[in-house]
Amino acid sequence: xxxxxxPLAFDPTLALLDVAEAARRLxxxxxxxxxxxxxxxxxxxxxxxxxxxxxxAIGEYVAHLRESQNTRAAA
Numbered sequence: 001x002x003x004x005x006x007p008l009a010f011d012p013t014l015a016l017l018d019v020a021e022a023a024r025r026l027x028x029x030x031x032x033x034x035x036x037x038x039x040x041x042x043x044x045x046x047x048x049x050x051x052x053x054x055x056x057a058i059g060e061y062v063a064h065l066r067e068s069q070n071t072r073a074a075a
Contacts, residue, residue, distance in 0.1 A: 012055075014055055015054065015055055016045070016047070016052035016053065016054060016055065017052060017053045017054075017055055017058075018050070018051075018052060018053075019033050019034060019037070019044075019051060019053065021053075022042070022053035022057075022058060025058050026058060026061070026062075033053075036061070037051065037053070041061065041064075042057060042058075042061050043057035043060065043061075044057070
């Protein structure tokens, strides 16, 4: 029996994510993800008229969150 691939599954080969994919990886809503992009907290690029988030920007954002929380906890 053949199982259809899950379209929401994590694909490590993607270099650029749409905002919905980035939100899903961060376990956040699209609106919150757009707000993070607008504030500059989450890196994004435009390709034509499309907004994309580089896959490595997800890890960088999480690392920044962890670092800022560790800094506040130590103070």
